Amino acid sequence: MEKKQVTHNPGQFKQQNKPHKTGRHRSKGEIHNTNKGKVGIKVLTKKNKYDGLTRDQRKNRLNQLRKNKREEILNKKRSIGSLNGCPHVVTIIPLSTDVNCMDVIEQINKSEPESVNRISDTGIYTLESPRFKSKYNFIIPNPLNTNGILDALKITDTCIFIMSAKNGIDSFGDSLFEMIYSYHFPTSLFVAQGIKNLPQKLQTPTKDNLQKIINNKGLDTKILTLDSDSDGLNILHKISEHKLVESQFNSIRSYVVAEKYEYEPYKINPEMGTLKLYGYLRGQNLSANSLIHLPSLGTYQMSEIYALKKLMGDQENWELVQQADPSKQENLEIEAHYDDMNTEQTWPTEQELADAQIKRVKKKVPKGTSEYQAAWILDSEEEEETDEEDEEEEDDEESDGEDKENDDYETDEEENIDDEESEEEMETLTIGEENNKYDEKIDLDEEQKTLEKIREARSHVQFPDEVDTPLDQPARVRFQKYRGLKSFRTSPWDKHENLPLEYARIFQFEDIKRTFKKVSKERLDGAEAGQLVRIHIKNVPVSIQFLPGHPIVAYGLLKHENKMSLINFKLKRVNFNLYNLPIKSKERLIYHVGCRRFEAEAVFSQHSNGDKHKFERFMPEEGTFAASLFAPITFPPASVLVFKKLESGEMVLVATGALLSIDPNRIILKRIVLSGHPCKVSNKKAVVRYMFFNPDDVNWFKPVELRTKYGRRGHIKEPLGTHGHMKCQFSDVMKSQDTVLMNLYKRVYPKWTYADRSNDFNNNQIM
Secondary structure: OOOOOOOOOOOOOOOOOOOOOOOOOOOHHHHHHHHOOOOOHHHHHOOOOOOOOOHHHHHHHHHHHHHHHHHHHHHHHHHEOEOOOEOEEEEEEEOOOOOOHHHHHHHHHHHOOOOEEEEOOOOOEEEEEOOOOEEEEEEOOOOOOHHHHHHHHHOOOEEEEEEEOOOEOOHHHHHHHHHHHHHOOOEEEEEEEOOOOOOHHHHHHHHHHHHHHHHHOOOOOOOEEOOOHHHHHHHHHHHHHOOOOOOHHHHOOEEEEEEEEEEEEOOOOOOEEEEEEEEEEEEOOEOOOOEEEEOOOEEEEEEEEEEEEEOOOOOEEEEEEEEOOOOOOOOOOOOOOOOOOOOOOOOOOHHHHHHHHOOOEEOOOOOOOOHHHHOOOOOOOOOEEOOOOOOOOOOOHHHHHHHHHHHHHHHHHHHHHHHHHOOOOOOOOOOOHHHHHHHHOOOHHHHHHHHHHHHHHHHHHHOOOEOOOOOOOOHHHHOOOOEOOOOOOOOOOOOOOOOOHHHHOOOOOOOHHHHHHHHHOOOOOOEOOOOEEEEEEEEEEOOOOOOOOOOOEEEEOOOOOOOEEEEEEEEEEOOOOOOOOOOEOOOEEEEEEOOEEEEEEOEEEEOOOOOEEEEOOEOOOOOEEEEEEEEEOOOOOOEEEEEEEOOOOOEEEEEEEEEEEEOOOOEEEEEEEEEEEEEEEEOOEEEEEOOOOOHHHHHHOOOOOEEEOOOOEEEEEEEEOOOOEEEEEEOOOOOOOOOEEEEEEEEOOOOOOOEEOOOOOOOOOEO
16 A cells, blocks of 8 residues: 655745735736737837848948038038028127228228229128138128117127227126027137227237237137238138137028018008018028018018029029918917907806895994894995905005005104294305206106015015015905925816916917927928028018118018917026016017017016916026017927116116026915914914014914924914914924914016017117
8 A cells, every 4th residue: 555645835924925016017928928928019010220231331331421411511601601501600799889881891802912803782892802712791880779779789600899909898798699609600710900009019918908808708719910911811711711709690591691682562552562672582582472571671572483594604683582472381379379259257146136136235233233124224425335345455565555655654754744844044155056967867656666676676585475465355366376395396277277368369389399290391492592582571561661771681481470379588687787676577578589689578487397387576697597478389399588678878788698488287375474473483483573463363274384484394283263363283393482483485487578670770889
């Protein structure tokens, strides 16, 4: 009989090991068991671009790509400045008031006697050099015209800065250079004028000092002189051969620098006409169906585009390249259509209609009188009809302004009493006429506004966002638009909640980056870059004007670039030594964005990560910040300059930056801080007063979290008494000198204050 093998049976105390936890993802074994040999669709459809190629074939392929790219870059470089292509645009900027820009052009003409010179109708000096086989367009903008300088820099290939041998760079030139350096700094040459007029011993030290000034600007450019013919040839050689800094804004758009223009009024409507611009097309191709923007005029539509076709000899013929198609041409509408009645509405109930017909009468009755008893009291003369709706304050500053007015009224009464009492003690004094003349130049209202702004900015720095609880009305009414947040970073906020009516007038995109990628890659049918074209712009008013020294530039706008949306800029304040007054949010400023310039009132906010951004009451003096406003769409990248217009007409550069995003869903939250003081402290509990003044307000704000200046967190437990005292519980032991704070937030929106400044030629001098 075989013996049965004895086996061990585990008991109830057998060790049970914990299974392995893979977290949120599945383990490799589970994935393998699920797939069971199946191959993903991406693996099957993925193609290897090197399949079937040997090593030598791959090397040959890379060499061909490298060669094609090199030839493309060389052809692009040769196309600029050649005798048969686009001329090399050179802008001459003076950095001192005692230099002469015309002497530079005259000296260059003397150094190249075989050159062909001419002056176009728009004030551009053209020079054709057979020696260098190049063509140059010299532009000398008015140094006092800020718009003219910026318009010239947008299309400049090379910028020549003229420095004085005596003064180098004065204060005017320094502010001008900082503005140019912040906006767009093209390939530059620095020329010292007047070195030969100095004694022989001072020429070399003066040149070295000017070189140190350039190096202190962070540039490694060598300073040049222009005292002989060889110096002029050297400058032309450097302009032709040096590497150009390409503007990313111009590289994705088409633009024309007009050398000649004509205007033909319509026979039917003489007040309107067709503007014809002659010039070389640069950048990308230009379609007659797209819109065209002139920084000195505005945005218009095109009717036709002609290109110059050279025949045998000196004969020239303009050939029609493209005519605008009305079915495909973009319109000039900048706002979206919306229906005022197409909003969310609810039909009133029968009870609400009945209540609305009841005439509400306000009566003075004894305390404790019920509504039934009040109906039996006879009407008096003092009865007034009232509405059930309470008026809401639109801005927090109104209550502060009323308090200030009351304080001013009280002080004025006290001054009047003092004047009456001391009227007998007054003496008559004779004041000189010089003081009266000095006072005539001072605007007292402006002085008072500036003083109030300075005091408000100083108070904001010492006590940021702190607001006093009003005594004349409940806090739940005064701050009814505000709400508390558990965490500013992680708490949710609906971006489509209670949007103003202006948001129905703008255009929004589901994915602005994908839209820009699609628009920038579209190849337009029409005139090709590098051709000499004649553009016909229709419906241009007869009142147009062009200033001498102000270049006429026409930009072909990309698709959607004439639509209004909410634009966000990333800015940083500059030139604090020229304008040191605080700049308030929603203050009217002038913005230069890409090829546009306009006036608007932006809302300042912090430039931070996350979906919510804190509102800034004043433009920060240090660090970067964001500015949001309603303006036409401009696809990035684009430089931004912000100017403040003074009463004298001068413009001061106050901020520089770049286009941040086109995002109407950017949430900007305004914070206010209510403060209270602990009057009784017991370990982690305290009785807080002066934050509210009635128990109803305490119960209303009970869910909002509290914090202290010493880092404690807490919450309201219950109100005490009838004067707004409240019992609070905190996370740590409280100190009697601590201050209890409550943060409240509401969303703010920019106002529709856009005003185009394209045709503004006056009062634009830089300070």
